[in-house]
Amino acid sequence: MSTTAVDVTKQTRKDFVSDQDVRWCPGCGDYAILAQVQKVMPELGVPRENVVFVSGIGCSSRFPYYMNTYGFHSIHGRAPALATGVKLARPDLSVWIVTGDGDGLSIGGNHLIHILRRNLDVNILLFNNEVYGLTKGQYSPTSRLGQITKSSPMGVVDQPFDTAALALGAGATFVARTIDVEQKHLQSVLHAAVEHKGTSFVEILQNCPIFNDGVFSEVTDDDGRAYRQLLLENGKPMLFGPESDRKGIRLSREMRPEVVSVNEDEGIDEDILVHDVANDAKSFFLASLDWQTAGAQPPMPVPLGVLRAVDRPIYEQSVHGQIDAARQKEAAGDFDRLFATGDSWVVD
């Protein structure tokens, strides 16, 4: 292979922008995500020819066409499978999976949970807009109960998945959540995902202006930003709300989340939970916070940031480790020896 050395320090955002016209609807949250990913890529220090974006089918899955890297726009739901092949065959590549709530959690649910449990060192970006966009407005596995869509004129009766809880349950070693419109936060989460060795699962709450407009406005409008975003920091207490109205989260005696007022000047009550990305109980607790039920009192905040980050053996390293060990064997790779194994005999 010809390997022209590339100065990765000189890569810019432009190097990652392909010549293809972006064909998402005006106002789609995907534009913001694309812009942030293109902005972050040069900061990762990976030459663009070593980057592969793999997607399935759906609005989000058009993503690879807009990245000037290697890309594979595959089959509905199958991106984790394709990406597993790409990464396992070439562990040196930086592999990204772009999927959506329909692609990743419905038709591709099986592949998603299995890539998470295997823990390949890839990054998964799941754009969750709680609706099917490309097929024009049917409910998805994350649509909320009662949601009116073209295929649920009287309201959705399917219990939605909780994406983060599902990923945790599948054994994901890195689970994070961010929002399309929170550019800085999105960038920081992308950096954390890349730094994590193992499968990084990032749920990005994303607005579909055509079929589910304003689905996350309760946490993204001015009030929502101020009162409803719990920005997680490892080792820091779980606090949210404006300076004038700071709140914290603690566990009740019944192990239920409780929102309590906090005055940081007076010191933080030790009941307030301190985030620990390596503590499963806290990760699952955060994933279970019900921030979506309308009218809940008090309303829970949406946990944003890294819910979980733990180290576990990396799949492709284990696989190649076994192969490397086997190749140390005497006569490894000797076909003539192989052909003569078992009972063989000579005819003169």
Added chain:
Amino acid sequence: MGAPSGFTSSDKSGRSTKPVESREHVVIRFAGDSGDGMQLTGTQFTNQSAMAGNDIVTLPDFPAEIRAPAGTLAGVSGFQLNFSSQHIFTPGDEPDVLVVMNPAAYAVNVDDLVEGGILIADNDAFSKSNLRKAGFEGNPLEAEGLTDRYRLFSVPITKMTVEALKDLGLPQKSVVRCKNFFALGLCSWLFNRPTDATLRWIEAKFKKPELIEANRRAFHAGWNYGETTEAFAATYQVPEADIEPGRYTNITGNKALAWGLMAAAAKADKQLFYASYPITPASDILHELAAHKDFGVITFQAEDEIAAAGVALGASFSGSVAVTGTSGPGVSLKGETLGLAVMVELPMIVVNVQRGGPSTGLPTKPEQSDLLQALYGRHGECPVAVIAPSSPTDCFDAAFEAVRVAIRYMTPVIVLSDGFLANGSRPWKTPSFADLPEIAAKFWTETLGFHPYLRDEDTLSRPWVVPGTPGLEHRVGGLEKDYNSGNISYMPQNHERMIRVRASKIERIADELQPLEVMGDPDADTLVISWGSTYGALYAAVKELNSQGQPIAHAHLRWLNPLPPEIGELIARYKRVIVAELNMGQLVRVLRERFLVDAVPINRMQGQPFKTGELVAEIKGLMEKRA
């Protein structure tokens, strides 16, 4: 006292001192309960026979259930072997020798035994309860007329085994489990088989010394029973066949296929990547490849059939020789990935070890009913190359060729094996790795004028560019691509052009296929066409018909897509064309449609390979009817 191991013949050498009768060939079938070790017994007898210099063809036949209730008809497992001093092509129609380990095995198999054939039965197993389970009122071994039809050897195999092992202190269950080695020992004696390999195998297979001793004793006890009792007056000898000099090993189709993939990847200087989901009868390919990590083989056991195909295609994008193996039901699930592979034009091998269908069907039995699925079973205009090996050993060559074609033409290739080839075995003349052809497989690195669908003039294939190549970053995917740029295109003319190019690419493979060999009577007016695993049965049938003076020729198809270019012309030369296959008439349909020929089908769908005798009779019937 139990018998110590060793032979009781006068020279203690494992050579009988009784008179020897010579036979040209013998078909023997071992049958017993699924737990009786009949596959093992058959395999050992096969290896002995191969080492004795015979030509051999085997037919293992076992139920899908791992252990059906003991003693029932559903649990009967059989292994048939044809060993011969001549070149043979089939496992034989009816056994000359039948070994039955219980009444159920007797019930399922006895009607197949030739009249006057040898019937060896473990009479200890013909207990009241076993007889009842097999549906017998009385003991069929004592039935009137049985000894007129067959030469019955009613042997207390279980008792003799127990007796031989009694002072070893093994639990009764372990002792009784050795009875298959008694049967093997008896048959080894009866047919003058060399015994060293089996004794060596026993030592290698069992870890505990007492189990090595137990099986060795059971084997010797069986052998000595034949030699010392009055029951058997003579032994039989099948002389060595005239076999091409060389080193041989007995190999099953699945193993040969796995090795063919490995050798091809090595000759292409690429990593072999096998992604699969366990399914009968293909799983042994996964097992075989998983054991060869020292060759750099990556095996991946996927979460499902779909993932296995997707992982393979991803690995192909990354530059591996990518293979996914399965059986018919799995191919149904891989259809969408095959469509994508056709669209993105990446090399990929899909192995279909066919079994009886539809649905779960007959999971352990052979059938050729996935041909139309291989040719047409996808949405859209979606041509892929299809090759079908003709014998267990041809599985090596077909796999090797499939890899070469997949890379050269940047296309998926389906390999259509089946349960008969997969588990059946043949002596394989082992090649020297150095003598195998190289496979050209260079990744594209030229940036000048590059686009991902730039086509080679000869093969129409697009370049294989792997991630990591600077300056050639590009996107592939399932959407239609522009012929001139590789970008997404929905233009009407372009779509039709791309469909035609993808089809032409597959057609061009025909230019380099080996010429079709026409066997049999050169002056024939009738042509019999076969494909896949039925080669041997058809070859033997046509040979027999020719010896009876029937003017018949035989052509066997290895590539099913594209078809050999001369096939149309060839067909036109004959008055009659007969197409024999293990399905309802799939190839015949293709040939009728393509060449407007009034071809006549011969079909079987009984989960068994063709029997030569049946083919001879049926072809004769057709010759008379259409004379």
